[in-house]
Amino acid sequence: MAAAAAPGALGALQASRTRLAAACCAPLGPRWRLPGSFTGPQVGWAIWVRGSMPAVWGATLWRGYSSELKTEDELRVRYLEEENRGIVVLGINRAYAKNSFSKNLVKMLSKAVDALKSDKKVRTVIVRSEVPGIFCAGADLKERVKMNSSEVGPFVSKIRAVINEIANLPVPTIAAIDGLALGGGLELALACDIRVAASSAKMGLVETKLAIIPGGGGTQRLPRAIGMSLAKELIFSARVLDGQEAKAVGLISHVLEQNQEGDAAYRKALDLAREFLPQGPVAMRVAKLAINQGMEVDLVTGLAIEEACYAQTIPTKDRLEGLLAFKEKRSPRYKGE
Numbered sequence: 001m002a003a004a005a006a007p008g009a010l011g012a013l014q015a016s017r018t019r020l021a022a023a024c025c026a027p028l029g030p031r032w033r034l035p036g037s038f039t040g041p042q043v044g045w046a047i048w049v050r051g052s053m054p055a056v057w058g059a060t061l062w063r064g065y066s067s068e069l070k071t072e073d074e075l076r077v078r079y080l081e082e083e084n085r086g087i088v089v090l091g092i093n094r095a096y097a098k099n100s101f102s103k104n105l106v107k108m109l110s111k112a113v114d115a116l117k118s119d120k121k122v123r124t125v126i127v128r129s130e131v132p133g134i135f136c137a138g139a140d141l142k143e144r145v146k147m148n149s150s151e152v153g154p155f156v157s158k159i160r161a162v163i164n165e166i167a168n169l170p171v172p173t174i175a176a177i178d179g180l181a182l183g184g185g186l187e188l189a190l191a192c193d194i195r196v197a198a199s200s201a202k203m204g205l206v207e208t209k210l211a212i213i214p215g216g217g218g219t220q221r222l223p224r225a226i227g228m229s230l231a232k233e234l235i236f237s238a239r240v241l242d243g244q245e246a247k248a249v250g251l252i253s254h255v256l257e258q259n260q261e262g263d264a265a266y267r268k269a270l271d272l273a274r275e276f277l278p279q280g281p282v283a284m285r286v287a288k289l290a291i292n293q294g295m296e297v298d299l300v301t302g303l304a305i306e307e308a309c310y311a312q313t314i315p316t317k318d319r320l321e322g323l324l325a326f327k328e329k330r331s332p333r334y335k336g337e
Helices: 003-030 105-117 147-168 184-190 220-228 226-235 243-248 264-276 281-294 299-313 317-328
Strands: 077-078 087-092 125-128 132-134 173-178 180-182 194-198 201-202 255-256
Touching: 003 184, 077 105, 087 264, 105 147, 105 220, 125 132, 125 264, 132 184, 147 184, 173 184, 173 264, 180 184, 184 201, 184 220, 194 243, 194 264, 201 317, 220 226, 243 255, 255 264, 281 299
Parallel strands: 087 125, 125 173, 132 180, 173 194, 180 201, 194 255
Antiparallel strands: 077 087
16 A cells, blocks of 8 residues: 555656746746746846945945945945845945834835846855944834834734845845844845844844734744744843854854944954855855745755756756866856856
8 A cells, every 4th residue: 555655656756846836937927937947037237226335334335336326215226236236235224213124114125126037147146234333223212102003014014025025136145234133124134035233233123011922924934034932032032142142042154253343243244245156156055045945845855946956057058168168178158047
C-alpha cells in the first residue's frame, strides 16, 4: 500500500512544481516566463524623488550621486551613479518628529517603493535616516492622538502595508540603523533583508508600554529573526537594546562603532551593497525569492521552490555570460537578461 502510494505522491509533487515555478515567476513581473519561453522584462527608469545631500556626509560619499532635485523633504530617494550605479537610498528626513510615520511619510514611502519594485535596473535598496541619532521612532503619536478610534486601525493597516511592500521588494534591502529604531521603526528595519547598526543605536518593540502591540509586522518578523522565546521576552518587557546587544541576539548582522559623521551603519550598508553589485541580477532576485518562500514551508516544498527558481536562471543570457567570462578569465558583464 505504501509502495503504491509513493509514486502518486511523487507525481503530485512533480506536478506541483510547475505551479511553484509560476508562483516564483509572478513576483518578478508579468514578462517573466517559464523555461522554454523566457524573456526578460524591459522596464524604463522610474521617476525618482530626489533631495539634497546632508552636510555631515563626507566628500567621498558625495561623489557618485546624480544631480539633485528637491521635491519631498520627508523622504529623499536617490539612485547612485558611477561605481555605485544600481544602489538606491531611501532617506527618511523628519527631524522635527524623530522620523516617525506620518500620513504623508507613509504615502511617500509607498509611492517610492512602487517605483522601485518595477525598475529592473535597481540592484540593492538601502533604508537609512538623514537625521543624526535617529533611524525611525515609530508612529507619529502627536498625529495619532488627534485621530478618533475609527481612524487608527486603517492608518496602522497602511503602515503595515508599506512595510510589507518593502519586505516584498525583489532586490536585496539593507537597513542602516545609525540611531533610535523603536516600534514601527524597528518593524521597518525587520522588513529588510539585512540590518546593520551603530553600537550606539537603540532598538526595541516598545508598544506594550502604550497598552498596544506591534502592528507593523513585529510580532511575526521578530520571532523569525531571533526565535520565539526571546522575541516574546523583548515584546513583553518593551526592552530596548543597543547595537552590541542586538548583534548578540541576532537581530542585526553587523555592529560598528559610530563615527564623527554619525553614519557608520550607512557606510557599512553601502559597502555591502557594493559587494552585491557584481552578481547576476536575475540570480539575485530569484535567490531572494527562493529563500523567502522556502522559509515559510517544509523542507521538501522548499527544495521544490529552489528547483523552480533555479530553472529561471538557466535560459538567461547572464548565465551564458558568466560561463564565458570564467572561460576568458575576465569579469562578467551582466545585463539582467
